[in-house]
Amino acid sequence: MTLSTRRLSRTMIAVTAATAPVVSLAPAAHAAPSGTPQLPQQPLLPATPTTPVATPRVLPTPAPTSTVTMTVNAAAGVNARSGPSTSYGIVGGYRNGAKLTGTLTSNNWLKVGNNTFVAAWNLTRSSGSNPGGGGGGGGSAERVTQWMEASVGNVRSGPGLGNPVVTTMRKGTKVTGTWTSNGWLNIGGGKYIAGSILTGTNPGGGGGGGSQRVTQWMEASIGNVRSGPGLGHPVVTTMRKGTKVTGTWTSNGWLNIGGGKYIAGSILTGTNPGGGGGGGEQPDPAPNEVTRWVSAASANVRSGPSTSYSVVGSMSRGTEVTGTLTSNGWLKMSGSQYMAGSVLTASNPGGGGGGGGGAEPAPAPAPSTTRQEILDTAAQYIGTPYKWGGNSPQEGFDCSGYTKYVFAEVGLTLPRTAAMQQAATTPVSNPQPGDLVFHGSPAYHVGIYAGDGMMYDTGRPGVPTQYRAIFSGVSGYGRVDGVG
Numbered sequence: 001m002t003l004s005t006r007r008l009s010r011t012m013i014a015v016t017a018a019t020a021p022v023v024s025l026a027p028a029a030h031a032a033p034s035g036t037p038q039l040p041q042q043p044l045l046p047a048t049p050t051t052p053v054a055t056p057r058v059l060p061t062p063a064p065t066s067t068v069t070m071t072v073n074a075a076a077g078v079n080a081r082s083g084p085s086t087s088y089g090i091v092g093g094y095r096n097g098a099k100l101t102g103t104l105t106s107n108n109w110l111k112v113g114n115n116t117f118v119a120a121w122n123l124t125r126s127s128g129s130n131p132g133g134g135g136g137g138g139g140s141a142e143r144v145t146q147w148m149e150a151s152v153g154n155v156r157s158g159p160g161l162g163n164p165v166v167t168t169m170r171k172g173t174k175v176t177g178t179w180t181s182n183g184w185l186n187i188g189g190g191k192y193i194a195g196s197i198l199t200g201t202n203p204g205g206g207g208g209g210g211s212q213r214v215t216q217w218m219e220a221s222i223g224n225v226r227s228g229p230g231l232g233h234p235v236v237t238t239m240r241k242g243t244k245v246t247g248t249w250t251s252n253g254w255l256n257i258g259g260g261k262y263i264a265g266s267i268l269t270g271t272n273p274g275g276g277g278g279g280g281e282q283p284d285p286a287p288n289e290v291t292r293w294v295s296a297a298s299a300n301v302r303s304g305p306s307t308s309y310s311v312v313g314s315m316s317r318g319t320e321v322t323g324t325l326t327s328n329g330w331l332k333m334s335g336s337q338y339m340a341g342s343v344l345t346a347s348n349p350g351g352g353g354g355g356g357g358g359a360e361p362a363p364a365p366a367p368s369t370t371r372q373e374i375l376d377t378a379a380q381y382i383g384t385p386y387k388w389g390g391n392s393p394q395e396g397f398d399c400s401g402y403t404k405y406v407f408a409e410v411g412l413t414l415p416r417t418a419a420m421q422q423a424a425t426t427p428v429s430n431p432q433p434g435d436l437v438f439h440g441s442p443a444y445h446v447g448i449y450a451g452d453g454m455m456y457d458t459g460r461p462g463v464p465t466q467y468r469a470i471f472s473g474v475s476g477y478g479r480v481d482g483v484g
Contacts, residue, residue, distance in 0.1 A: 070110055070123035072098045077196050078122040080182050084109035091116060091160045092182045095196040100183070113181025146185055146198040148173040148253070150462070153197045154387070154396070155252060159184035165395045166191060167230045168385050170253040170265040172202060216255055216268040218243040220466050222329060222342055223267045224383045229254035231393050235380060236261060237306075240329040240341055242273055266464050267383040292331055292344040294319040295452030296433045299343035300372050305330035307376040312337060317451070318349055342379055342450065342467060343433075349452050368484045371434035373410045378448045378456035381406070384465040386458050397458045397465055399446050403436060406448065406456075412482050418443040425478025436478045437470060449477060 072078050072094050080092040084105045094100065100123065102112035109117045148169045156163040159180040169175070175198070177187035183195040218239045226233040229250040239245070245268070247257035253265040294315045301313040305326045315321065321344070323333040329341035387396025392405060400421055404414045414421050419442035428435060431449045439445040447457030450467065458465040 067101060067103055068110070069099060069101045070120065072096050072100065072118075072122060073124045074122040078118055080112070080116050080118050082115045082117070084111070084117045086119075088117070089162075091162065092184060092194060093161075093196045094118065094183045098183060098195060112183075116182040143176055143178055144185070144200075145174065145176045146193075146195075146200060147202045148175070148193075148197065149199040150197040153193060154385075155187075155191050155193055157190055157192070159186065159192045161194075163192070167252045168264070168266070168396075169193070173249075173253045173265075174202070213246055213248055214255070214270075215244065215246045216263075216265075216270060217272045218245070218263075218267065219269040219273050220267040220382055220464065222379060222382050222467050223263060224380065225257075225261050225263055227260055227262070229256065229262045231264075231384060233262070238329055238379070238382075239263070240325075244272070264383050264385075264464070266385055267466075289322050289324055290331075291320060291322050292339075292346060293348045294321065294339075294343060295345040295349050295454070296343040296375070297451055298368075298371075298433075299339060301333070302338050302340075303336050305332065305338045307340070307379075309338070311372075315339070320348070340376075340379070342375065345452050368434070370410060370412075370483050371432065374406060374434040374448065374483070375450060375456075377406050377409045378450070379467065381465050382456070382467060384458065386461050386463055386465070388461070399458055402456075402458045402465060403446050403448060407480060412480055414480065418446040421446055422476075422478055425480055428477050428479045431477035431479075434483050436480065438475050438478060439471075439473045441475045443475065 074096055077093055077095040077098075079090045080094060081088040082091050084107055100110060100112045100118060102110045102118075104110055104120060105117070108120045110120045110123060111117050148171055150171060153169050153171075153173075154165045155167045155169060157166050159182055175185065175187045175193065177185045177193075179195070180186055180192070184192045185195060185198060186192055218241050220241060222241070223239050223243075224235045225237045225239060227236050229252055245255065245257045245263065247255045247263075249265070250256055250262070254262045255265060255268060256262055294317055297317050299315050300311045301315060302309040303312050321331060321333055321339065323331045325341070326332055326338070330338045331341060331344060332338055381393050381397070381402065384393045384402075385396045386398065388398050389401070390396035390398050391401040397405065400414075400416060400418045403421060404416060407414045415424050418438065418440075421436060422438045422441070422443040425436055431437065433449055433451040435449045437447050437449045437455050445457070445459065447455040447470070449455050449470075453470055454467060455470050456465070456467050
């Protein structure tokens, strides 16, 4: 090897050494233990790519469809609710044939107005005329004429069942107004009527507004005459069945007989039912002296023809009395002795104390003040319309609502239903006026025993609170604690 060749080799070795990578030795602490084979290091794998999770697609709430018109096809009508489900409260109703306009929700309810929904499965698509003629729909400002179809219908202070009753109207009353969006008729003056109890054709049978004078007869055994056309006005007198009256109908179905006196049309009839008289504008058929018998176990004699007069004596069942009938059905026996017609009968019921001629009270002990108060209070509400669940004369009564209210007026407490009142009273086999009379066991009906086979009660829709003969099916009588 020549000198130049050796120089070239050394130069290439130096260059190679300068460019070789530097290898770092692992520290001694990391060295594999003696005798342990060194495994090759696993290469680091790249992170496993994760498949991105798709964000769930949120579907927008279906927008209301276009407006549709549908017709109620349920024979009993349908409820209107405050939301699109039966879990929402009832705010009104529509009768069969009512035409409704609105938008369908995603769960098949028809929205006919703010907070007013009807189940669409009770409806059919409507294309032409309303097949049923019933009330109500879409908030039109056009004035319409309707007639009350129910025997006695409530008029409320707002377009919904949750609003208080301000008056009532009897069948055939004519009204005009505009429909609200939930099927109530706004007749003005803050008064509304459910379209479900109205009809577009006059069903007849009642009075409604107008100045034409009509003749009517008292149909209830004893009916209240009030100082204004509504149950909220005080009673000024009473009339017996068969009393003839003339007057003009008010717009809410009361008869204005003049002199500031009004009678509910629900206790009047256009044909003479017979059975009495006295009062109003017709004299009693027997204006002279009549003979009656005391039908109550014990009856008060008062100093004037009203329960507001003081008690001056009493007479027992079967006592014969004579006198003349006053205009409000009381028997005037002398200048200062009167008895209510509700405790008298035209035939001798037997069982009591003999004649007395009516001039002097029988020498019997004074009757229970509480029992007489019960009967007097019960008679005050004759003519109040029936309403299922009703608890007051303002809204109407059902049977147990009536008895509960009457007893509360004299300071006695009763539970709410007929069956509960039956369970809360002491059964008696010799009932006295002021006891309760029950039908069914558990009771489905209750009234107030008035003596002589008569009772005060309110029985069913269309028939107001009345004084009548006890009907068949009595299951027993009960005595309320505190009556005596």
